[in-house]
Amino acid sequence: MSLTIVKEGIFTTLQDLGREGSRSLGVNPGGVMDRTATRIINTLLGNSENEGVLEMHFPAGEIRFDRDSVMALGGADMSPELSGKPVSNWRTVNVAKGDTLRFAAKVKGERTYLAVAGGFQIDAWLGSKSTNLTAAAGGFEGRRLRTGDKIEFNSEPAAKSSLAASASILPRYSRFPTVRFVRGAEFTDLTDASKESFQTDGFVISTNSDRMGFRLTGEALSITNSSEMISSAVNFGTVQLLPDGRLIALMAEHQTTGGYPRIAHVIERDLPLLAQLGPNDGVAFYEVDIEHAELLTLEFDRELAMLKVGVEFAHLWPEPLRR
Amino acid sequence: MNVDGVNIFPLGTGALTVEFGREISVELNRKAISLAEYLDALAFDGYIESVPAYASTSIFFDVPTVRRTFGSHLTAFDAVVSVINRILPQLNEADDCDGRLIEIAVSFSTKDSPDLQRVADYASLTAADVVEIFTAVEYRVFMIGFLPGFAYMGKVDERIAAPRKVSPRTQVPAGSVGIAGRQTGIYPFESPGGWQIIGRTDVKLFDPCFTRPCFLRSGDMVRFVNADE
Numbered sequence: 001m002s003l004t005i006v007k008e009g010i011f012t013t014l015q016d017l018g019r020e021g022s023r024s025l026g027v028n029p030g031g032v033m034d035r036t037a038t039r040i041i042n043t044l045l046g047n048s049e050n051e052g053v054l055e056m057h058f059p060a061g062e063i064r065f066d067r068d069s070v071m072a073l074g075g076a077d078m079s080p081e082l083s084g085k086p087v088s089n090w091r092t093v094n095v096a097k098g099d100t101l102r103f104a105a106k107v108k109g110e111r112t113y114l115a116v117a118g119g120f121q122i123d124a125w126l127g128s129k130s131t132n133l134t135a136a137a138g139g140f141e142g143r144r145l146r147t148g149d150k151i152e153f154n155s156e157p158a159a160k161s162s163l164a165a166s167a168s169i170l171p172r173y174s175r176f177p178t179v180r181f182v183r184g185a186e187f188t189d190l191t192d193a194s195k196e197s198f199q200t201d202g203f204v205i206s207t208n209s210d211r212m213g214f215r216l217t218g219e220a221l222s223i224t225n226s227s228e229m230i231s232s233a234v235n236f237g238t239v240q241l242l243p244d245g246r247l248i249a250l251m252a253e254h255q256t257t258g259g260y261p262r263i264a265h266v267i268e269r270d271l272p273l274l275a276q277l278g279p280n281d282g283v284a285f286y287e288v289d290i291e292h293a294e295l296l297t298l299e300f301d302r303e304l305a306m307l308k309v310g311v312e313f314a315h316l317w318p319e320p321l322r323r
Numbered sequence: 324m325n326v327d328g329v330n331i332f333p334l335g336t337g338a339l340t341v342e343f344g345r346e347i348s349v350e351l352n353r354k355a356i357s358l359a360e361y362l363d364a365l366a367f368d369g370y371i372e373s374v375p376a377y378a379s380t381s382i383f384f385d386v387p388t389v390r391r392t393f394g395s396h397l398t399a400f401d402a403v404v405s406v407i408n409r410i411l412p413q414l415n416e417a418d419d420c421d422g423r424l425i426e427i428a429v430s431f432s433t434k435d436s437p438d439l440q441r442v443a444d445y446a447s448l449t450a451a452d453v454v455e456i457f458t459a460v461e462y463r464v465f466m467i468g469f470l471p472g473f474a475y476m477g478k479v480d481e482r483i484a485a486p487r488k489v490s491p492r493t494q495v496p497a498g499s500v501g502i503a504g505r506q507t508g509i510y511p512f513e514s515p516g517g518w519q520i521i522g523r524t525d526v527k528l529f530d531p532c533f534t535r536p537c538f539l540r541s542g543d544m545v546r547f548v549n550a551d552e
Contacts, residue, residue: 020383023374024359025537026467026511026529125531134512135471137531185332185340230347231468231475233374233381235335257376257468265335268386290400293336297386 001066002153003116006100008146009061014120014139015252017050019128023233023256030130030138033111033211033252033275035268036171036300037075041115043307044072044092044163051119052129054145058106061147063114065095069153070117076109076173076276091164092117109173109276121152133253161314169303171272176202176282179270182290184238184262186223194221198263199285203247207279211253214277220245223261231259237266237274239285249274249283269296329411331404337371337386339400341407342379347477347505351378352465356542357414358407367406368392369399375541376466377475382407422543424461427509427526428550429500435523438488442502442519445485454549456480457521462507464543472511472529474539479505491517498523500547522547 005012017038018031032038032055039049054063058078065071073080073089080087083099089112095101103112122129122140131139140149190198203216221241234240238250240260249266250258252275264285266274277283288296330342341358344351358380359373369388374381386399393402431439431454443450462476469475484505492515495501499510501518510516511528528538539545 021372023372023383024467024541026469026471026473027536126536132471132531134514135529135531135536142531182333182335185330185342227345230345230377231466232340232342232376232379233334233338233468235338235381235383237335255469256374257466262334265333268336290333290336291398293333294386294390294398294400297336298390301387 001150002069002121003151004064004066005061005145005147005149006064007062008144008149009056010059011057012061012145013055013131013133014052014122014129014145014151015055015131016052016129018252019126019130019132019138022126026256027126027132027135028254028256029128029236030132030253031128032113032130034075034113034171034272036272037111037113038115039304040090040165040169040307041072041074041113042119043304044090044165044311045070045115045117046311047115047117047119049304051115052122052139054114054120056103056112056114057110058103058112060103060112063101065097065099065101066150067097067153069095071095071101072115074113074115076112077107078103078109078112079105079107080112088164090170092162094162108175110278111276116153118154121154163311163314165307169300169307171276173273173276175277176284177270177273177277178284178286179274180267180286180288180293180296181237181239181264182267182288182293184264186225186229186241186261187263189223189225189261190241190263191222191224194219194223197221198247199287202282202284205277205279205281205283209279211251213251213254214249214274216247216249216283218247221247221263229259229261231257234258234262235265237268237271238262239264239266251275267293267296269293269300331407333400334381337399338381338383339403340379340381344378347377347465349463352463353542354378354414355380355466358410359541361410361414365410367403374468376468422464422540424544424546425539426546426548427524429458429522429524429547430550431522432551435499436521438485438501438519439521442483442485442521446483448482453483453521456483457502457507458547458549461544461546464539464541464545466541467537467539469508470511470514470529472537472539473508474528474543474545476507476545477505479507481505485519487517488519491515492520495520496523498525498528500524524550 018029125138136142389399
């Protein structure tokens with residue numbers, strides 16, 4: 001065995017970047033909430049960006065490593081400790097057989113991620129390692145991880161070197177971020193006051209929020225055209241207007257289709273900022289056009305490509321630079 | 324972007340929806356399914372998948388790959404729109420793009436149909452009349468969504484088209500057959516739900532063990548058979 005859940009966390013699942021190609025079967029992509037964090041820590045370890053990771057919420061429990069390995073943590077800062085010594089997010093950490101990983105306190109963000117060099121030995125279902133709790137399939141036996149579960153690692157990790165991601169590539173998490181959006185199809189149906197309200201008021205994440213969606217509390221919005229809509233596909237980041245005038249932001253585990261007015265879609269680049277929010281955190285919305293949204297996606301892709309090259313050639317660097 | 328009544332708009336970064344109309348009709352649904360099938364067969368660099376719905380098709384694509392392939396377009400969105408605009412005139416709207424005819428046995432016994440009497444009251448008919456009207460027609464699978472394998476079917480006869488329940492049940496058993504207005508559907512899993520439950524089937528609508536786990540497909544025709552007879 002390579003890893004044992006000594007003490008289960010409140011909600012730990014195995015996820016990758018999501019299950020593509022099965023939406024037309026009603027199977028949502030699922031996957032991690034914070035894709036950026038996952039891509040960065042997998043890249044640091046020399047893994048494929050899409051390698052499976054553990055998504056953990058606080059309290060995250062305790063994990064024991066049953067062999068020497070290399071890991072990387074990212075996403076929320078939950079004061080991780082390896083066998084009692086503090087370790088940092090966003091860097092590779094060597095672990096020895098018998099080491100235990102614990103999380104002391106929730107400092108910032110809601111979801112923290114653990115990746116290991118080589119990845120977890122998990123069979124893909126419909127092309128993905130993500131856990132689909134509805135179908136009880138994918139990930140680790142289609143369920144959340146419990147005390148006593150053991151997961152194998154894929155291969156012996158490569159040569160150990162100590163690498164950290166530079167600050168410039170990291171998401172700038174906040175408890176009250178402004179996230180950028182492109183207009184949804186029904187944005188123009190909002191009353192002028194509601195359009196204004198959506199873009200200037202802040203909204204608070206309600207306690208009734210989970211991996212499927214975040215309910216937003218704030219000024220109730222209204223639309224001029226109240227004709228019944230028919231269902232169509234929705235997306236991670238789609239902000240819908242419910243009949244009571246409240247908003248819901250659809251998150252990673254969203255249903256494939258929906259029939260409520262689509263007010264906005266949070267752009268891909270800013271989804272991690274939203275994904276790390278919890279109850280009583282705030283969010284504000286700022287409009288950009290689709291060209292801008294795509295450029296921001298491309299910009300992150302380029303930064304990640306540079307990190308990838310850095311990791312690949314790290315062994316060629318002189319010793320003092322390897323940190 | 325609006326060409327010939329077709330409306331195309333972004334569904335976030337790396338996704339767009341082609342809306343053929345805003346009503347439930349077989350003709351619009353055929354267009355939606357036909358576009359999805361065309362793209363699945365042909366694809367393009369960066370194509371991920373299509374989701375046909377009642378009267379629209381949503382298309383998901385990888386922005387960096389599309390941008391690399393279609394460099395002359397300002398955005399990946401524009402590039403995919405241009406691909407779609409080339410396909411639209413060629414869509415197959417003939418009957419032969421429709422799917423299979425599938426019979427599903429349904430029990431309408433009292434324990435399997437908690438809302439049957441309510442639908443009968445709504446229609447001012449007997450429960451037996453509701454079952455007869457419900458099983459008399461073939462239903463088209465317009466789309467799959469909501470839950471893995473959940474088929475939105477229609478159209479339910481106007482007389483028994485009872486609206487959704489005001490407060491949804493917290494638990495609807497797997498296999499439950501429900502009515503919501505002129506739509507009917509079967510819950511593949513136990514789930515919260517607001518549809519009027521008038522029967523139950525043992526057919527497994529979604530089985531993760533299979534490579535093609537979904538029992539029904541968009542475009543299929545379904546006939547419900549009374550299992551108690």
